[in-house]
Protein backbone atom coordinates (compact mmCIF):
# COMPACT_ATOMS: atom_id res chain seq x y z
CA UNK A 199 0.00 0.00 0.00
CA UNK A 200 1.40 3.46 -0.93
CA UNK A 201 1.87 6.14 1.74
CA UNK A 202 -1.02 8.19 0.25
CA UNK A 203 -3.37 5.22 0.34
CA UNK A 204 -2.34 4.46 3.91
CA UNK A 205 -3.08 8.10 4.97
CA UNK A 206 -6.51 7.94 3.26
CA UNK A 207 -7.48 4.77 5.14
CA UNK A 208 -6.06 6.05 8.43
CA UNK A 209 -8.08 9.30 8.13
CA UNK A 210 -11.26 7.42 7.22
CA UNK A 211 -10.78 5.11 10.19
CA UNK A 212 -10.38 8.11 12.57
CA UNK A 213 -13.57 9.67 11.16
CA UNK A 214 -15.55 6.46 11.64
CA UNK A 215 -14.29 6.16 15.22
CA UNK A 216 -15.52 9.72 16.00
CA UNK A 217 -19.07 9.00 14.78
CA UNK A 218 -21.65 8.43 17.52
CA UNK A 219 -23.50 5.19 17.73
CA UNK A 220 -26.94 5.11 19.29
CA UNK A 221 -26.81 2.27 21.83
CA UNK A 222 -30.56 1.84 22.39
CA UNK A 223 -33.26 1.89 19.75
CA UNK A 224 -36.12 4.42 19.90
CA UNK A 225 -39.50 4.80 18.21
CA UNK A 226 -41.21 8.10 17.29
CA UNK A 227 -44.59 8.88 18.93
CA UNK A 228 -46.85 11.94 19.13
CA UNK A 229 -47.91 13.42 22.49
CA UNK A 230 -51.15 15.26 23.39
CA UNK A 231 -49.91 18.76 22.45
CA UNK A 232 -48.90 17.50 18.99
CA UNK A 233 -45.17 17.45 19.72
CA UNK A 234 -43.20 14.25 19.27
CA UNK A 235 -41.46 12.08 21.81
CA UNK A 236 -39.31 8.96 21.60
CA UNK A 237 -40.19 5.63 23.13
CA UNK A 238 -37.67 3.03 24.30
CA UNK A 239 -39.38 -0.35 24.14
CA UNK A 240 -36.50 -2.18 25.91
CA UNK A 241 -37.43 -0.36 29.16
CA UNK A 242 -41.01 0.63 28.19
CA UNK A 243 -40.30 4.32 28.76
CA UNK A 244 -40.88 7.64 26.95
CA UNK A 245 -38.39 10.51 26.73
CA UNK A 246 -41.12 13.03 27.69
CA UNK A 247 -44.63 13.22 29.09
CA UNK A 248 -47.16 11.69 26.71
CA UNK A 249 -49.48 14.57 27.82
CA UNK A 250 -47.31 17.01 25.87
CA UNK A 251 -43.53 16.98 25.38
CA UNK A 252 -43.07 20.70 24.63
CA UNK A 253 -45.64 21.63 27.32
CA UNK A 254 -43.72 19.61 29.93
CA UNK A 255 -40.29 20.99 28.91
CA UNK A 256 -41.48 24.60 29.17
CA UNK A 257 -43.39 24.06 32.44
CA UNK A 258 -40.79 22.07 34.39
CA UNK A 259 -37.45 23.28 33.10
CA UNK A 260 -37.92 26.77 31.66
CA UNK A 261 -40.61 28.25 33.92
CA UNK A 262 -39.81 26.49 37.23
CA UNK A 263 -36.02 26.41 36.60
CA UNK A 264 -34.31 28.77 34.19
CA UNK A 265 -36.69 31.71 34.70
CA UNK A 266 -36.29 31.57 38.50
CA UNK A 267 -32.59 32.49 38.26
CA UNK A 268 -31.51 36.12 38.34
CA UNK A 269 -27.76 35.64 37.55
CA UNK A 270 -26.31 36.54 34.20
CA UNK A 271 -25.22 34.47 32.44
CA UNK A 272 -27.53 31.71 33.71
CA UNK A 273 -25.49 28.50 33.92
CA UNK A 274 -27.61 25.41 33.25
CA UNK A 275 -26.58 21.76 33.59
CA UNK A 276 -28.86 19.09 32.14
CA UNK A 277 -28.76 15.41 32.99
CA UNK A 278 -29.94 13.59 29.84
CA UNK A 279 -29.64 15.68 26.63
CA UNK A 280 -31.82 13.10 24.82
CA UNK A 281 -33.57 14.74 21.86
CA UNK A 282 -32.29 18.25 22.72
CA UNK A 283 -35.84 19.54 23.37
CA UNK A 284 -34.95 21.17 26.73
CA UNK A 285 -32.02 22.93 25.07
CA UNK A 286 -34.30 24.20 22.29
CA UNK A 287 -37.02 25.59 24.60
CA UNK A 288 -34.31 27.23 26.76
CA UNK A 289 -32.74 28.85 23.69
CA UNK A 290 -36.19 30.03 22.60
CA UNK A 291 -36.82 31.68 25.98
CA UNK A 292 -33.31 33.20 26.04
CA UNK A 293 -34.02 34.94 22.74
CA UNK A 294 -37.51 36.08 23.80
CA UNK A 295 -36.41 37.38 27.22
CA UNK A 296 -32.91 38.65 26.30
CA UNK A 297 -31.12 36.23 28.65
CA UNK A 298 -27.56 34.95 28.43
CA UNK A 299 -27.41 31.18 28.79
CA UNK A 300 -24.46 28.81 29.19
CA UNK A 301 -25.99 25.37 28.70
CA UNK A 302 -24.11 22.16 29.50
CA UNK A 303 -25.74 18.79 28.94
CA UNK A 304 -24.60 15.21 29.42
CA UNK A 305 -25.76 12.16 27.45
CA UNK A 306 -24.47 8.62 26.98
CA UNK A 307 -26.82 7.48 24.20
CA UNK A 308 -26.36 10.11 21.48
CA UNK A 309 -29.20 9.89 18.95
CA UNK A 310 -28.51 9.25 15.29
CA UNK A 311 -29.26 12.15 12.89
CA UNK A 312 -32.10 10.11 11.38
CA UNK A 313 -33.85 10.16 14.81
CA UNK A 314 -33.51 13.86 15.68
CA UNK A 315 -34.27 15.03 12.13
CA UNK A 316 -37.67 13.29 12.32
CA UNK A 317 -38.72 15.25 15.43
CA UNK A 318 -41.14 18.18 14.92
CA UNK A 319 -39.93 20.60 17.66
CA UNK A 320 -38.16 23.00 15.28
CA UNK A 321 -41.18 23.30 13.00
CA UNK A 322 -43.75 23.65 15.84
CA UNK A 323 -41.73 26.41 17.53
CA UNK A 324 -40.66 27.96 14.23
CA UNK A 325 -37.05 27.33 15.18
CA UNK A 326 -35.81 24.99 12.45
CA UNK A 327 -32.50 26.81 12.17
CA UNK A 328 -31.84 26.77 15.92
CA UNK A 329 -32.77 23.06 16.02
CA UNK A 330 -30.18 22.35 13.34
CA UNK A 331 -27.45 24.37 15.09
CA UNK A 332 -28.11 22.56 18.39
CA UNK A 333 -27.61 19.21 16.68
CA UNK A 334 -24.75 20.24 14.40
CA UNK A 335 -22.75 21.58 17.37
CA UNK A 336 -19.83 19.28 18.06
CA UNK A 337 -19.93 17.07 21.13
CA UNK A 338 -17.38 17.73 23.90
CA UNK A 339 -16.76 21.30 22.72
CA UNK A 340 -18.24 24.61 23.95
CA UNK A 341 -20.03 26.18 20.98
CA UNK A 342 -21.54 29.70 20.86
CA UNK A 343 -24.77 29.20 18.91
CA UNK A 344 -25.83 32.88 18.91
CA UNK A 345 -25.47 36.05 21.02
CA UNK A 346 -27.61 34.52 23.77
CA UNK A 347 -26.73 30.86 23.94
CA UNK A 348 -23.57 28.77 24.40
CA UNK A 349 -23.93 25.00 24.24
CA UNK A 350 -21.60 22.34 25.64
CA UNK A 351 -22.82 18.79 24.90
CA UNK A 352 -20.81 16.19 26.80
CA UNK A 353 -20.89 12.56 25.72
CA UNK A 354 -20.31 10.70 28.98
CA UNK A 355 -21.93 8.60 31.66
CA UNK A 356 -23.44 10.82 34.37
CA UNK A 357 -22.86 8.09 36.97
CA UNK A 358 -19.08 8.55 36.78
CA UNK A 359 -18.91 12.17 35.56
CA UNK A 360 -16.99 14.75 37.63
CA UNK A 361 -16.56 18.50 37.11
CA UNK A 362 -15.28 21.55 39.01
CA UNK A 363 -17.67 23.87 37.16
CA UNK A 364 -20.55 25.54 39.02
CA UNK A 365 -24.15 25.99 37.83
CA UNK A 366 -27.27 27.94 38.78
CA UNK A 367 -29.87 25.40 37.75
CA UNK A 368 -29.85 21.68 37.03
CA UNK A 369 -32.46 20.12 34.76
CA UNK A 370 -32.71 16.59 36.13
CA UNK A 371 -34.30 14.70 33.25
CA UNK A 372 -33.36 11.05 33.72
CA UNK A 373 -35.78 8.22 33.01
CA UNK A 374 -38.22 7.50 35.85
CA UNK A 375 -36.88 5.90 39.05
CA UNK A 376 -38.85 2.66 38.40
CA UNK A 377 -36.83 2.31 35.16
CA UNK A 378 -33.47 3.75 36.21
CA UNK A 379 -33.23 3.62 39.99
CA UNK A 380 -29.46 4.24 39.99
CA UNK A 381 -29.98 7.76 38.55
CA UNK A 382 -31.92 9.00 41.61
CA UNK A 383 -29.56 8.23 44.49
CA UNK A 384 -28.57 10.47 47.39
CA UNK A 385 -24.95 10.17 46.20
CA UNK A 386 -25.78 11.65 42.78
CA UNK A 387 -27.86 14.42 44.38
CA UNK A 388 -24.87 15.26 46.60
CA UNK A 389 -22.77 15.54 43.43
CA UNK A 390 -25.36 18.01 42.06
CA UNK A 391 -25.43 19.90 45.35
CA UNK A 392 -21.66 20.44 45.09
CA UNK A 393 -21.99 21.56 41.45
CA UNK A 394 -24.56 24.27 42.31
CA UNK A 395 -23.95 27.86 43.33
CA UNK A 396 -25.56 28.87 46.65
CA UNK A 397 -29.33 29.31 46.13
CA UNK A 398 -28.99 27.28 42.93
CA UNK A 399 -31.69 24.72 42.22
CA UNK A 400 -32.49 21.35 40.71
CA UNK A 401 -35.81 20.92 38.91
CA UNK A 402 -37.35 17.66 37.84
CA UNK A 403 -40.67 16.35 36.55
CA UNK A 404 -40.95 13.61 39.18
CA UNK A 405 -42.29 14.20 42.69
CA UNK A 406 -41.90 10.66 44.03
CA UNK A 407 -41.39 10.29 47.81
CA UNK A 408 -38.06 8.44 47.46
CA UNK A 409 -36.68 11.28 45.32
CA UNK A 410 -37.71 13.95 47.84
CA UNK A 411 -36.15 11.85 50.61
CA UNK A 412 -32.84 11.45 48.74
CA UNK A 413 -32.75 15.18 47.86
CA UNK A 414 -33.38 16.18 51.49
CA UNK A 415 -30.65 13.80 52.66
CA UNK A 416 -28.27 15.49 50.18
CA UNK A 417 -29.00 18.87 51.82
CA UNK A 418 -31.67 20.37 49.54
CA UNK A 419 -34.79 22.27 50.62
CA UNK A 420 -37.72 20.84 48.66
CA UNK A 421 -40.57 22.75 47.08
CA UNK A 422 -43.44 20.80 45.56
CA UNK A 423 -44.88 22.79 42.67
CA UNK A 424 -47.91 22.10 40.46
CA UNK A 425 -46.86 19.68 37.73
CA UNK A 426 -47.38 19.83 33.96
CA UNK A 427 -50.53 18.21 32.43
CA UNK A 428 -50.87 14.61 33.64
CA UNK A 429 -48.82 15.18 36.83
CA UNK A 430 -50.08 16.65 40.08
CA UNK A 431 -46.67 17.83 41.24
CA UNK A 432 -43.05 18.41 40.25
CA UNK A 433 -39.97 19.16 42.37
CA UNK A 434 -37.87 22.26 42.75
CA UNK A 435 -34.96 21.53 45.13
CA UNK A 436 -32.96 24.51 46.39
CA UNK A 437 -29.40 24.58 47.68
CA UNK A 438 -29.39 26.49 50.99
Ligand SMILES: C[S@@+](CC[C@H](N)C(=O)[O-])C[C@H]1O[C@@H](n2cnc3c(N)ncnc32)[C@H](O)[C@@H]1O
Pocket residue numbers: 244245246277278279280281282283284285304305306307354355356357371372373381
Ligand atom coordinates in the same frame (compact mmCIF):
# COMPACT_ATOMS: atom_id res chain seq x y z
C1 LIG B 1 -36.10 11.22 29.91
S1 LIG B 1 -34.86 11.22 28.65
C2 LIG B 1 -34.36 12.91 28.55
C3 LIG B 1 -35.06 13.78 27.55
C4 LIG B 1 -34.27 14.97 27.17
N1 LIG B 1 -33.96 15.87 28.24
C5 LIG B 1 -34.94 15.67 26.02
O1 LIG B 1 -35.15 16.92 26.12
O2 LIG B 1 -35.22 15.02 25.04
C6 LIG B 1 -33.46 10.60 29.63
C7 LIG B 1 -32.13 10.74 28.93
O3 LIG B 1 -31.09 10.45 29.85
C8 LIG B 1 -30.10 9.68 29.20
N2 LIG B 1 -29.34 8.93 30.21
C9 LIG B 1 -29.79 7.89 30.95
N3 LIG B 1 -28.82 7.45 31.79
C10 LIG B 1 -27.74 8.23 31.56
C11 LIG B 1 -26.43 8.25 32.11
N4 LIG B 1 -26.05 7.38 33.06
N5 LIG B 1 -25.56 9.17 31.65
C12 LIG B 1 -25.93 10.04 30.67
N6 LIG B 1 -27.17 10.07 30.11
C13 LIG B 1 -28.06 9.17 30.55
C14 LIG B 1 -30.92 8.79 28.28
O4 LIG B 1 -30.14 8.21 27.26
C15 LIG B 1 -31.97 9.76 27.76
O5 LIG B 1 -31.53 10.44 26.63
